Amino acid sequence: NLTFTGTNNIVRSATTFANTGTTVLGNADTDTFAALGSLTATASPTLSLAGSVRSGGAMTLGQTGSSIILSASTTLDTTGPAASTPTSSDLTIDGNVRGTIPGSSALSLSAGAGAIRVSGNIGGSGTLLTPLSGNQTFTTSSDGTNPFIVPVDLTSNFTFSAEYQVGALTYLDTIFSYGHYTEGILLRANRGDGFYVHGFYVQGSNKGNPWLFGNSSAAAGDEFLPITVNSKSNANGSGGTVSVLVDGVQKISGGFTGTLNPGDKTIRIGSAHHANNEGLDATIRNMTITVGDASPLGAINIASSQSGSVTFAGNVRADSLNANGAGSGGNYNLSLTGANVNVASATLANAGSLTLGSSGSSITFGSGVSATTQSAISLAGTLTTSGTSTLGRAATTNSGQGQQGATAVSPATSITLGSATTLGTSGNLAIAGDISGTAAITKTGTGTLTLTGNNRGSGNDNGFTGAINVSGGTLTLGSTGAAGTGTVSITNGATLSTTVDALTGAVTLTQGNISGTGSLNATIITDNGSSGNNAISARLAGTGSLNKSGSGTLTLSGNNSYSGGTSILGGTLALTGNGRLNDSGAITINGQGATLDIGSVNDTVGAVTLTLGSIIGSGALTAASITDNGTVSNSISAILAGTGSLTKSGSGTLTLSGNNSYSGGTNIAAGTVVAGSDSALGSGSVTFDSGTSLRAFDADGALRTLSNNITLNGRTKVEVPFGGATDIRLTGILSGSGSLGVTSDMNGRSLQLVGNNTFTGGVEIFANGGSNPNVRIGNASALGTGALTITGTPQSGSGQLVAIAGLTIGNAVSISSGSTFGIDTNSFGLTLSGNVSGTGALLKNGAGVLNLGGANTYTGGSTVNAGILQAGRSSSLSGTTPVSGAFGTGSITVMAPATSSAESTTGLVAAYGGALDLNGYTVHNNLTLSGLGAPAPQAVQAPFPFTGALANSYTGSDRTGTASGNINLAGDTAIGGRGNLTLSGPIDGGSGSDYDLGFGVSENLTLTGQIGVNRALRNIIVTDAGTKSQLIIGSNSKIKVANLLVFGAADVQGTVTASGDISFSDRNSDSYATTPPPADLTIGANASLTAKSSVTLKVDGAITVEGSILAPNLFIGSGKRDVTIQAGATLGGNSAGSQADFALVGSKVGDVNLDGSVNSRLLLVGAGAFNDPDNLGGSV
Structure with a gap:
């Protein structure tokens, strides 16, 4: 081990440290070590530096995998010792650099014209987790029911950092807990008048009651204060140390033995592992966890005199990175290409190029980055910023003098994307330079990324052609060419915003918004959002198109003018506020659940094609034309206005329920149209081709009246109403060579025809099974000029043909085999003057009179349930068989109710019941x-x-x-x-x-x-x-x-x-x-009256009897007129030889002439003459 401490250590030659132990060059920031020549220290596994370390030649520190520990702020300088002639030598750092207390050491680098190359990791090589980033917050509750929980294996080396805003504290509030306190770490407070640590446990060792921050008067407030927990294990696994910092000040330190390896590898805040009710009333934000070797430096400073290149090839962990460029040098290239760069804030002012990231790398600037002085910037990997950040500069010009025009002073920064680049922003990031390349940009985070460069390129520069993927926050386009010429995708609730007329590439909107005061001139805008609501408030312009394919909702609120058309293949495209579509742009709706919702907007559009979907809203849609070619059920509830037309060409069903006013006419060429309002078919004429159908509905079952003139080009079916309770009333004129076929469901609704119709194809009414329609006629020409054909049998008491006025109709009628022609006259008179034929029957209902005046030949018979069935002509016979007549050739039944x-x-x-009138x-x-x-x-x-x-x-x-x-x-x-x-x-x-x-x-x-x-x-x-x-x-x-x-x-x-x-x-x-x-009464000569009981002839007129009257009791005469019993008359009992009791009453003034044969006991009453009979057989 070799140690140099002191404030003025100088070696006056090239210096090499070849010892394999620890080398210490300074232990305080006031210490100095200087070599007049080169300085090489690569053999030591651990190199500890502090203060100023300088060399007059190249400096090489550490080797791959070795540790370089900064025990205090350190300056590494290859421009020579102080007061010596400046040199420019390379500075190379191959070892891993870290501080002893995270964030407490600064590293300053200066090499003049020499290159600075850092290949090792700075500030540790741990893995960074961000459970709460940017403006994300989490609020815990004092009862312990709402803890913040992070499942993570911290190992023995980790750094935990979070900002706490503390409310009122209660007993044993858990601040941080990793595992059970007997095998992990527990940090908690236990008083309601302050925030301090009652118990700090490391594997069961209580480390006392130090204050963390606050006191009894500062237990709650708006201030967020950071708490950091650092854990560092010994190299040999024989334990380690734990320290706790509050706002950068160390409050606690302690040690542990063995390995920090709890059974429950979970961080809990607001709930201890051993007691779930240890709650914490606090709001937490900016939580980061670094797992592994993590001892970030304070600041990394690059001297402003630097002119040689500066490269950081390894991981970087630091509070700040300052690449100065305001001095005599500064014209150097700076590269950060390590796999993991995490710097709280960065000011990068070098005037040369700037390289941020490499393929697959991650760079994080926690509080933002400023890099506006570079001539060129290269981006790759993932760049994440939290604060306000700026990359690149725009071109600047002077205003010119006199005859001189404006000239360029400095060009825009050229920004090159070397590989797919991710820009994560929880703050704001502005890129003012000109971007080029084919790689993609991915925007993540909650912040705003602003692009203001000329990214479309010019001349031989193709500009930026890569894709832009916006998966978080906002992408703001601040220049016309900001997005280049590639595609833009918006997902995960992100926003694309523009303040200018921008964007020529395609845009895909999966989940998010497009906003701003500018216009988008995209070639294609596709919304494929599968759920949620997307919105575009920016103006969509140019010749591009809009495709809506996802199942979610896309809302447009801009006054759009794009002319490439609109396709809705899924979900809902909604208009709101000032939202408009192009006045002449085509619209296609074709997808399961595809909907155009115009809301309350009144909009004018081009041709609309509806294949599968709907158009809704309370506003009015004025379309050049509308075509429904669907094979399933489609609907339009919005108001259709203007002079355009509507064509139904598909075999499906189209429901129109708006109060429509379009005047261009309606052509139903195929399928079924359902009228959901009286003006559903607009104000123009309507044409039905063969095989088409008309239905109607009303939610309240009200009568649906259609006043359009209708042309029938073939057989058209009217269904009244199939699934509802609505009658259809057609008041316009029906013309053409086509026919009407009328069906219904069991509701038995009606089609009312009241126009002066001229169509020639006839009417067929189907009443069978579940169909029970009726046709109500209010005009003598209601059925046109063709024949009426009846198929099926109506329900009891109803009719297929119903009169709603007194009418005479001349249509021929054909009743199909097995069918019954039900006619309900109501209380009116109805005359059918045409011929009724067929093998079916006729049924008369209603209180009015039905007159049949044709030479009718129907054979199924007639039934009169109510009212009068009246003959309009006599029957014709073939021999004794009827062949024609008012009632055909069948039998007639006149019914009355069973109950008298x-x-x-x-x-x-x-x-009372029906009646048959022979007329x-x-x-x-x-x-x-x-x-x-x-x-x-x-x-x-x-x-x-x-x-x-x-x-x-x-x-x-x-x-x-x-x-x-x-x-x-x-x-x-x-x-x-x-x-x-x-x-x-x-x-x-x-x-x-x-x-x-x-x-x-x-x-x-x-x-x-x-x-x-x-x-x-x-x-x-x-x-x-x-x-x-x-x-x-x-x-x-x-x-x-x-x-x-x-x-x-x-x-x-x-x-x-x-x-x-x-x-x-x-x-x-x-x-x-x-x-x-x-x-008067006459009993003729051949007449015979025979009664078992009595015969009474008691009229007040003259009575003449010429024939036979036989009964036990006879009474003839009223005493008012003459009674004459002519010769040949026989009066007597009703059996051979029997006598009758016979009272013969004559007039007081008239005569009784009894010339016939009387075998009776005779009682004569009257004052007139009695002419004695010749053959009186009884007593008088």
Whole structure:
């Protein structure tokens, strides 16, 4: 070991230390060691330096792996001893340099024109961790539930540093704990009136109660104070030392034996390893941990007289690095190329070049770096700054004098990227020089990186063509060419900011923002953010494009003018504030969840193509054109305005729900369009091509009214509404050669057609399975000029065609096989004058009148549930088979509710329901009837309605309503009408049941068929309904009934057989406002009345009997008019040889002529003459 101490050691020759022990050159900063020649000290494994070490020749210190310890501030100078002639020799440091107390030693270097080369590590070679960097903070809680925890293996050599802002302290507040105190280190306080160490344990040794900082009056406050814990093991592993510094002042030191190796290798602050409730009320920031040999120097100073190059090739740990350049020299090149450089602050003022980093290296300037004097700067690896930092200078010029123009004084710093470079900033870093190269720049940290150089290059200089990756903080572009010509990527919440018109390369925005008052002229801007929200407030200009591909949201708030178009392939592109897209730029939306959200912005754009996605917002989008070519469901809820058009060309579904005003028209060439507002299709005309569909929806189920004129070029399907509760009302004119096909879901909604339509392709209504639509018509031309085709069967009580006004429509109707044509007239009159054909059936609903006036041939029959089904023409026969007519060729059923709801004064019990009106025409269809008919007020005539289930409303003399088919009763039934009614077919009761049949007519009722013969009726009740009313029972008619009750005039030429009573009475006075006329009664020569109980002929008119009347009890005459029993008449009991009890009542003034055969006990009543019969067989 060789030691030189003292203030003035001089060796007057070249000096070499070849000893292999420790060499000490000074132990205080006032000591001096000088060699007039060269100085070489490379053999010693440990070289300790302090004070001034000078040489007149080259100086070489240490060897690879050796230790150079600075026990105090040290100056290494190769310009010669003081007062000697300055020399310029190289200074070489090959060993590892560190101080004895971190940050307490400074190293000054001076070699004049000689080169300074440092190949060893300065300040240790440990690994730096930054759990809390920059402005990051963590607040612990006094109850110990919120500790700061760092899992890390510190080994025995480490430096822990953090800044604490302390609140009120409580008992045993943990400041720092590494492992359990019996095997690690514990630093804590235990009083509420100050911050000091109660217990400091190193492997269980209590080191007392020293104050760290503060007192009872400074237990809390806004001041952040740093605490540093240093641990250093002995080289042989026989223990080591631990020291604690507060604000750079050592407060505690202690030792430990063995190796610091706790079982729980975790740092805890605010919670001890052995007691989780030892909390700490404090805020912590700027926490760094260096693991390994870590004894950073205080300052490294390079003399201002230096002109030779200075190179630091190893790791550097120092509080500051000052490369002076203000003296006579300073024109030197400076390189820091070690793998790990950590300097708190650096002022690099050399005028030569500056090299920071190498491939894979890491340089950290904790409080910032200033390097503005260099002609060239080379960057590589990772550069991290926390404070305000500046690299490079911009070119400067003078203003010129007189005729002289401005001239350059100093060029901009040339900055070259040697490899991929990472710039990490928690403070602000400005690079003012001109960057060149192809390597990439990565910006990390929370600070701001500002680029202001001309990085695009000029002439033969290609400038900076590499990529810029911004993964933290802000990248500010302060010049037009600041970003060079490469691409820019923004991730991890970072921000790109520009104050000028900058950037020509492509930009990728994954997570972050683009801001500033300038414009970006990027070729392509791509947002591929997968989550979160990105924003661009800067103006996007130039000919570039914007691609939005990620699933997150990108918000634009700048008044953009870029013309290259916009593609939204995923997520949401949102406009807010002043956000605009180019007035003529194209927009493409094509991606799962892809959305253009214009917010409340009103914007004008170019052509819009929507393949997969949506357009939303409360504002208005004015597009040159909009094309939906999607094959799935797309939607536009924003307002579409302007003069542009909309084209739906894809096979998918497009939902339009904005209050649109665009006037360029709508062309639905494929797929389905859904109208979510009354103005969904704008104000122009709409064209539907073949195979397209129209739907509508309203959240509240309100009627959706579309007023556009519509052209149908092919078959168009209208779905009302499929999945909602909304009717569609089309008020415009439908034209073209196409057709409408109408379907629905089980909600049974409607399509309303009220325009004066001219389309020729017809309408087909589908009602089957889950589809139950109806078409409501409010115009005689609502269905155009084509045929109406019915497919399927409507739900009970509904119809496929519904009248909302009184109309006559001339369309032909075709009812498909197995289908039912449901018609609901509501309370209106509806006339179908076209021909109804097909094998399906017809169903009449609604209280109004349905008139069928075509030569109808449908064969499926007709059912009348409500209202009146009226004939508009007579049937045609082929032989005895109907071939056409108002009601086709099938049977007709007139229904009434199963529950009786009305009862007549004569005992007929039935319900109101539908009615069939012959309207003066002949109908050959078979009929099934029940009920009282339609309850229309104008049709009521007590005790039966005028109409009845079967009626004739026609009162003219040119035709008589005639039903010639079979009539089967399905319940108690009324038949009537105002005009002459003839029933020539058989009438029978229901199978297994006896029903009542009531007639009420205002003119002649003629019965010529068989009634009750096959299935007897219970009661037949005939009441007159007018002064010309008369019952005519034809000569071929046979009536079989329990009881026959006739009110009014009658002419009986057929046969009536009753199992009960037969009664003919006066007209029903309830039907007349004044006294009704007398009712005459004729029983014709071929007529026969046979009753099991009685026959009563008690009309107030003349009675003439020519035929046979047989019953146990006979009563003839009312005493008001003559009674004539003609010769050939037979009156008697209802069995052979039996006699009847016969009351014959004559008039007081009239005669009784009894010329017929009477086998009765006869009671004569009256004052008139009695003409004695010739063949009176009974007693008088």
